[in-house]
Amino acid sequence: MSNWLAGAAEVTITPPLGVRLTGFAGRTSGATGIHDDLHARVLALEADGTRAALVTLDLLGLDADLVECIRARVAETCAIPAERLLLNCSHTHSGPASISLRGLGERDSAYLDVLTRTVAGAVRIACDRLEPAALRFGTAPVRVGINRREKLATGQMILGRNPEGPLDPRVYALRVDSAAGRPLAILFSHAAHPVVLAGDNLWITADYPGVAAAVLRQIEAGRGAPPVALFAQGCCGNINSDPVGADFEAARRLGTVLGAAAAIAAETAAPLEEVGLQAATRVLSLPFLPPPSVEEAAAAVAAQRERLKQQQAAGAPTALQQAMLEWAEDTLRAAREPERFPGQPFTVQVLVVGEVAFVALSGEVFIELALDIQARSPFARTVVLGYSNGCSGYVPTADAYPDGGYEVTDAYRYYGTLMIAPESERLITNAAVSLLADLAG
Ligand SMILES: [Zn+2]
Numbered sequence: 001m002s003n004w005l006a007g008a009a010e011v012t013i014t015p016p017l018g019v020r021l022t023g024f025a026g027r028t029s030g031a032t033g034i035h036d037d038l039h040a041r042v043l044a045l046e047a048d049g050t051r052a053a054l055v056t057l058d059l060l061g062l063d064a065d066l067v068e069c070i071r072a073r074v075a076e077t078c079a080i081p082a083e084r085l086l087l088n089c090s091h092t093h094s095g096p097a098s099i100s101l102r103g104l105g106e107r108d109s110a111y112l113d114v115l116t117r118t119v120a121g122a123v124r125i126a127c128d129r130l131e132p133a134a135l136r137f138g139t140a141p142v143r144v145g146i147n148r149r150e151k152l153a154t155g156q157m158i159l160g161r162n163p164e165g166p167l168d169p170r171v172y173a174l175r176v177d178s179a180a181g182r183p184l185a186i187l188f189s190h191a192a193h194p195v196v197l198a199g200d201n202l203w204i205t206a207d208y209p210g211v212a213a214a215v216l217r218q219i220e221a222g223r224g225a226p227p228v229a230l231f232a233q234g235c236c237g238n239i240n241s242d243p244v245g246a247d248f249e250a251a252r253r254l255g256t257v258l259g260a261a262a263a264i265a266a267e268t269a270a271p272l273e274e275v276g277l278q279a280a281t282r283v284l285s286l287p288f289l290p291p292p293s294v295e296e297a298a299a300a301v302a303a304q305r306e307r308l309k310q311q312q313a314a315g316a317p318t319a320l321q322q323a324m325l326e327w328a329e330d331t332l333r334a335a336r337e338p339e340r341f342p343g344q345p346f347t348v349q350v351l352v353v354g355e356v357a358f359v360a361l362s363g364e365v366f367i368e369l370a371l372d373i374q375a376r377s378p379f380a381r382t383v384v385l386g387y388s389n390g391c392s393g394y395v396p397t398a399d400a401y402p403d404g405g406y407e408v409t410d411a412y413r414y415y416g417t418l419m420i421a422p423e424s425e426r427l428i429t430n431a432a433v434s435l436l437a438d439l440a441g
Contacts, residue, residue, distance in 0.1 A: 004275055005046040006176045007129030008185035008228035011122040012037045013058065013115055014204060015096040020105030023060050023093025024199030025320045025414075027105065031096070033203035035248060036210050038095055040119045041230040043176065043185045044078075044126035045135075045353060050277045052084035052351055053123050054187060054358070056230040058206040059089045061099035061391035063107075064345075066116055073120030078127045082389075084279045085123070086351050086360050088232045089387040092194045094205040099391060101414040103323025132179040137356050137381055138269030142261030143169045144208060144254040145192025146242040147367075149405055157405030159240070166367055167191065167239050171258060172383045173265035174356060176227070183220050183227035188212070188262035189383055191234025191367055196254060198245030205248070208241055209233070211255020212262060219263040229262075235361065235370035235386040237394050237407060272354035279351045280435045284427055285343030286392075288418035297328070297335035304328040323414070330417040344420050347389045348428060350435040356381040357439070359432050360388030364407070365395040369429055376433045378440035384432075398422035 014037045018030040038058035045052050053074070062070075071082045089098075097105035098112065147165025150158050168191050176185040194207030206213075213229040220227050243250055291297065304325040311318050334341045347362040357379035361369075363386060370384035393415035394407040401408055401422045412419040 004133045004135055005130040006133035006184055007044045007126040007131065008176070009042045009122045009125040009129065010228045011040050011118050013040045013118055014038045015108065015111045019096045019108045019111055021094055021202065021204070022097040022099065022101055022105040025103055026317065027199055027202065028317065029202060031202055031204050035203040035205040038204060038206055040122050041228050042122045042126035043187050043228070043230055044123065044130060045277060046130055047275045047277050051078070051080050051127065052277045052279060053078070053080050053126060054086045054230065055088065055119060055123060056232050057087065057089045057119065058092050058210060059095045059098045060091055060093060061089050061387055062087060063099050064390050066098060066112060067390045069116040070119050073116065074123045077120060077124045080123065083281050084277065084351065086349060086358060087389050088360065088385050089391070090194055090206060090209045090231055091233050091236070091387050092205065092207045092209065094197045094201055094203065094207055102327055103320040104414055133184060134177050134179065135272045135354060136175040136269035137173070137272060138175070138265040139170045139172050140261045140265035140268065141169055142171045142190060142258055143167070144190065144241055144258050145236065145239040147238055148240040149238050151403060157403045159406050165238070166371065168234065168367055168370065171261045171265050173262050173269055174353065175266040175269045182224045185228045185230060186216060186220065186262065186266045187230040187232060188216065188265065189232040189234050189385060190258055191236040191239050191370065193236050193240045195244045196241045196246050196251040197248070205251070208251045208254040208258060211252050212259035215256050215259025216262045219260070220266065232385050233387050235365040235367050235384055237364040237366040237386065237396065239367055272356065274354040277353060278439045280439055281347060281349045282431050282435060284346045284348060284431055286346050286424040286427060287343055287421040288341055289421050291331060291334040291338055291418055294332070294335045297332040301328040301332050327413045327417065334417050341418055344392050346392055346428065348431045348435060349389060350432065350439060352379065352439050355379060356383065357436055359384045359436070361386050361428065362388055362390045363392050363395045366397050366400065368397045369395065369425060372429050373432045377436045379436060382436070393420070395420065395424055395428060398425045
């Protein structure tokens with residue numbers, strides 16, 4: 001009978017003041033303060049000589065080159081291949097520009113160089129700490145968010161409040177104790193955009209997930225040395241924290257509620273019956289919606305250029321308008337040479353820990369996809385994460401397209417050039433379910 005080995009590590013990844021924050025357009029300067037530190041946290045696991053690591057980061061997302069850089073370093077120093085390295089971002093909207101979104105903040109290459117080395121180093125530290133461990137899994141009810149797709153009486157879809165809309169009112173917890181019962185790590189997941197602090201905030205903060213991790217750590221410290229508390233963001237593409245654009249007190253409140261619920265999930269967790277790690281990854285090419293005609297695209301460029309001129313003349317801030325002009329120019333390129341835009345790479349990763357399946361998706365995925373994958377998964381315990389191993393933009397349900405709204409008609413202009421097509425939902429959920437079925441044997 002084989003046993004688990006586990007190790008955990010936590011490092012700060014707080015950038016210096018002055019770096020550009022990302023997540024909101026129109027921020028007028030770089031970071032002017034630090035409210036709370038940002039962290040990278042690692043849970044390394046080993047079973048039967050097979051090693052894997054789950055890494056959570058207090059960042060909005062990761063560009064593909066950063067993912068590659070971290071993967072290469074971890075493969076070299078820890079013998080963990082990309083397939084068994086899960087990188088999840090909390091999606092805090094008050095962190096540094098670690099993902100390139102048009103007009104939403106320039107990357108700081110000096111910081112990102114240190115970031116990738118720090119994260120890879122943390123994985124190494126967690127691997128160096130591997131020791132015999134016991135794993136448990138549990139869930140508890142909690143709700144810190146609200147479905148944000150609100151349809152007005154006029155038919156317009158806005159970023160608002162839709163209390164009847166779907167969400168996942170649960171927190172999932174994977175609890176890892178040493179063989180002697182000392183708490184090592186608790187990885188917990190819930191789905192809600194960390195946007196308690198909004199665009200007017202220029203202080204670095206992990207938002208409510210940072211508070212939740214701190215609260216969980218404090219509660220569990222009662223059992224001995226406090227564990228590493230890792231927050232993994234779920235599929236919150238259409239779920240916002242409730243409230244949005246409030247203050248640090250609201251973030252504290254939400255984080256405390258989530259942290260306490262995570263403690264309940266951890267304390268009531270049942271031991272895993274199986275020991276073993278399995279992983280599989282599929283990189284999809286999601287089809288794009290067809291580009292506009294060359295005439296339409298050229299007219300859009302002219303219109304954006306005109307708008308920029310007007311803003312310059314009025315002395316208004318132009319960063320966002322500059323970005324929209326750039327997007328219009330890229331769209332014109334796509335209209336002229338559609339073959340240069342064959343599809344959006346999208347990563348579906350499955351990591352099975354004992355009998356608990358983690359599905360990690362590289363986008364801002366609507367919660368319905370997570371619920372669908374769970375319902376069709378052969379694993380009774382399936383946790384679906386977004387913002388993992390990079391982030392290519394929103395993935396709405398096919399049903400959401402006719403209603404439009406920010407996630408369908410606007411956000412892709414920050415992320416890239418063309419919007420993915422409605423069939424993306426089915427391609428992603430089918431790929432996830434098929435990988436899960438393969439691993440379930
Ligand atoms: Zn988002």
